[in-house]
Amino acid sequence: MEENSYLKYPRRILMTADTVGGVWTYSLNLAKALAKFNVQVYLATMGSLPNEKQKKQAAQIPNLTLHSSDYALEWMENPWEGVDKAGPWLMDLQKLINPDLIHLNNYCHGHLDWKAPVMMVCHSCVFSWWENVIGSTPPEHYQEYFTRVQRGLQAADLVVAPSRDMLQSISRIYGELANKIVIPNGGEPVTIERDEKQDVIFSMGRLWDSAKNIESLNRVAGDLSWPVVIAGDDAVPGSSENSTFTNVTYTGKLDQDEVNGWLAKASIYALPARYEPFGLSILEAAHAGCTLVLGDIPSLRENWIGAAFFVEPGNLEALKYTLETLIQRPELRKKYAERAAIRAKAFTTKRMANLYLEKYEELLNAPRLTAPKSAAKSVTLPNT
Incomplete structure (x- = not known):
């Protein structure tokens, strides 16, 4: 993108996802809804390789290109070797695709040397999971997870969550975020009797x-x-x-x-x-x-x-x-x-895509911060 050009919508988005849970469905729903805007989505998946049914799902979306890996997800047990190896892989994809925008559905790669604006979507997190399911803060050995997630969040140009409750939890746990918004997920009814x-x-x-x-x-x-x-x-x-x-x-x-x-x-x-x-x-x-x-x-x-x-x-x-x-x-x-x-009917893929497109446009046409991402303010690990 030229320095003074005006790009209303991104033409190429590099998006991360996993194949394990709802993020896969969310990513495909969003990619499909972006098709009519001529947005190409390059989906970099981690966690496990997609199965044949998932490959077939992805192949049916004409504006979606699947890039698959089995690098560990950040919430898995002892994931850091895989998370670290995924970094260079994502950087190689960036060089190959030359995306206009980065859409991360995970946290720990937010600090990488991205050449385009970074949107990060908070679908869940270990600390908010632990609070609600176990009723306490995670044990001390989750300090590495906390540090990496916090660094990724504070490096992003915009942080998105699908509900106010989730966005408030993220801000409370990892520190206040300068640029954040709620965009609910979307889906479409199927033809049923x-x-x-x-x-x-x-x-x-x-x-x-x-x-x-x-x-x-x-x-x-x-x-x-x-x-x-x-x-x-x-x-x-x-x-x-x-x-x-x-x-x-x-x-x-x-x-x-x-x-x-x-x-x-x-x-x-x-x-x-x-x-x-x-x-x-x-x-x-x-x-x-x-x-x-x-x-x-x-x-x-x-x-x-x-x-x-x-x-x-x-x-x-x-x-x-x-x-x-x-x-x-x-x-x-x-x-x-x-x-x-x-x-x-309030949660359609059309509404979701329109809200994302609005924020994509803002990110693409806003001046990027020149301060190094590593300068993000530190927040200490919450006490139990």
């Missing part, structure tokens, strides 16, 4: 992640009048450990078409989460006409108040009572399914 709703409660997510609290559903399922079906990955990344579910029907990890099929069938979608900065699966369920039963946490109330039922994450009796009440009261289910579907 809502008249075919069945007597089924459905849930999905990373089953090994205590933040999702899907184990609570397993514990109450045997006392409910309807069957409970759960989907997702039960294997902890980098470990042979698996989650065990005995009172529910477990489908395993599903592709998007299979997920859509279950959402079309399910009358109730339950995710009594302890920690969920946005919740793309909740949005998908709302679009599909499901009644929502969610964990009573600030981020979910922020988006779904008045359109969902909220249950304290650790209260099994309340979860059981709420689900059984909805089972017995079809008119109440219908009322709240309609409310959820209406609320979901």
Whole structure:
């Protein structure tokens, strides 16, 4: 880009992502929505190599080019060798692509020698996860994670989060940020036959992640009048450990078409989460006409108040009572399914893309800071 030129939208974006969780879906949704603006997205993935279904998903998006690696993600156990090796790989991609803008969906590479403006999106973090799920600050050996995340955040030109609650948590934990904004995630309804709703409660997510609290559903399922079906990955990344579910029907990890099929069938979608900065699966369920039963946490109330039922994450009796009440009261289910579907219309990929494009434009046409990124102010590790 010439020094005095005006570039309304980036033509080439280098975006990072992982293949493990919701960031993959978010990245593909955003890339697809950017296609009509002639924005090319070069997606650099880490964590694990994409599987065949994921490769097929990516190949169906004409403006998306996939660059894959299996470098460790910063939240994994002992990741730093892989995180450090990913740095030169990303720099090589920058040289190859010559992007107009860098869109990072991780933290620890924010300080690299980027030649274009850097937007960093906070989808979750270990410290806010630990606070909400464990109820304390992480142990001392997470100091390295804290230091690297803080350095990456303070090096970014703009920090984005999908909810106010998440953005406030990031600012409180890692230090105040000069340039930050909330941009909610987006999704699109799929073509389904809502008249075919069945007597089924459905849930999905990373089953090994205590933040999702899907184990609570397993514990109450045997006392409910309807069957409970759960989907997702039960294997902890980098470990042979698996989650065990005995009172529910477990489908395993599903592709998007299979997920859509279950959402079309399910009358109730339950995710009594302890920690969920946005919740793309909740949005998908709302679009599909499901009644929502969610964990009573600030981020979910922020988006779904008045359109969902909220249950304290650790209260099994309340979860059981709420689900059984909805089972017995079809008119109440219908009322709240309609409310959820209406609320979901506020979270579309079109709106998400437009908000990102607005911020891309601001970043591209604002003067870059000349101070070295390593000069970012330090903030000490929070006390337990």
